[in-house]
Amino acid sequence: MKVVIEDVRKTFGDSKKGEVLALENINFSIEEKEFVVLVGPSGCGKSTLLNIVGGLLSPTSGTVYFEGEMDKKPDLSIVFQEIALFPWRTVYENVIYGLEEKKASKQEQKEKGDYYLDMVGLTGFKEAYPKQLSGGMKQRVGIARALAVEPDLLLMDEPFSALDAQTRTLMQEELLTIWNRTQLSTLYVTHNIQEAVYLADRVIVLSRHPGRIKEIIKIDLPKMGRDEEQHRAKFEQYADDIWQLIRQDAEDALKEL
C-alpha cells in the first residue's frame, strides 16, 4: 500500500498551558513493498509520527493519504515494544485473535494461524501460554498476530528494544526473512542506527524540537546479507553518516534527561 504523509504538523497541549510542537513540516511517502525506518534521538517525535500514520493520533494539520485517498481506513497492524499478549490465551489463540475479531471462518483462522505460527518458527509452542515464553518468543507471537490479519501496512514501534542484544540481532534477521516473504509496506521506528541500516530501504532521519525531517537516505545495499564482509565498509559509512546527522541532537537530548 502506498502511503503519503503531507505537511504533517503536531502540537500537544494548548496555548494557555504551553504548547509542545512535536512535529513540523513532515513530508514523505512509503511506497508499495517499501521498508521505511524512522530514526532520531529521544523525543524527536518518532512514535508520534507512527501513531499518526496508524490513526491513533490526529495531526494538528496535514494529511495522511492511503492509496491516494484521504479518508481511507487502511488495514494495518501495529507492533509495539511491549507486546500485550492475552495471558489466558494460548500462543495459537493469541495469533488468531485479529481473525476472530474480523469474523473469519474457523477454517481461515486455522489456515492462517498455522501458516504465520510456522513463519515465526513457533509451531511447537502452539499450545503454550505467554508466561512460558521468553521475551523474543513473545515478540514473535506479536509479529505473527500482526501478520495473520494480512494487513496492507505494517507499523512497528521499537519492537525489539526490550530484548537483549543477541536476541535482538536474531530477531532482526528473522524479521528480514519474514519481510521477504510478505513484502509488506512497513514503517519501523528505532533509536538504533545499525538496526535502521540493516533493515531499511530508506531511512528517514528526524531532528528534535521540533521534529523535522533532516534527511532521507536510500540504503543502496542488497536487502539480504547486508552484514556480510563485502558490504561492511558501505554499511558502516551509512551508519556513520546517520550518526553525524543525529549526534548534536542526541547530545542535547541527553542534557535534558
Ligand SMILES: Nc1ncnc2c1ncn2[C@@H]1O[C@H](COP(=O)(O)OP(=O)(O)OP(=O)(O)O)[C@@H](O)[C@H]1O
Ligand atoms: N501526549 C503527549 N502530551 C504532551 N507531549 C507529548 C505527548 N506525546 C508526546 N509528547 C511530546 O512530543 C515530543 C515527541 O515525543 P515522541 O514520544 O513522539 O518522541 P520519540 O522520538 O518517539 O521519543 P522516544 O524515542 O524517547 O520514544 C516530545 O517532546 C514529547 O514530550
